[in-house]
Amino acid sequence: MRVFTAVLLILLVLLQYRLWFGKNSVPDYIALKENLVRQLGANEKLQQRNKLLYADTDDLKLGLEAIEERARNELGMIKENETFFRLIPKERGRRNVSDNINGKVMP
Numbered sequence: 001m002r003v004f005t006a007v008l009l010i011l012l013v014l015l016q017y018r019l020w021f022g023k024n025s026v027p028d029y030i031a032l033k034e035n036l037v038r039q040l041g042a043n044e045k046l047q048q049r050n051k052l053l054y055a056d057t058d059d060l061k062l063g064l065e066a067i068e069e070r071a072r073n074e075l076g077m078i079k080e081n082e083t084f085f086r087l088i089p090k091e092r093g094r095r096n097v098s099d100n101i102n103g104k105v106m107p
Helices: 002-021 026-062 064-075
Strands: none
Touching: 002 026, 026 064
């Protein structure tokens, strides 16, 4: 009976070792679970991006307004008999050393 108990105890120890430290053990399972959650999050972001791209391509296929808007914004195109004005704001905060007299800034 003692031999049988010793064999069962050794078998239990070996199985526990494989469960906690062997290949495909509990820590490996937890790491794979975390990778799965991370990958599902990345997939969700990519699916949202794909939906936006599909909507954009549908707009470009079906409507001329989307094409015109892209041409104006991205390529800077204008229609015939249309005047284009570009307003450039003055840069603020840049003054020369000569503008500073006796520690006072001149307007």
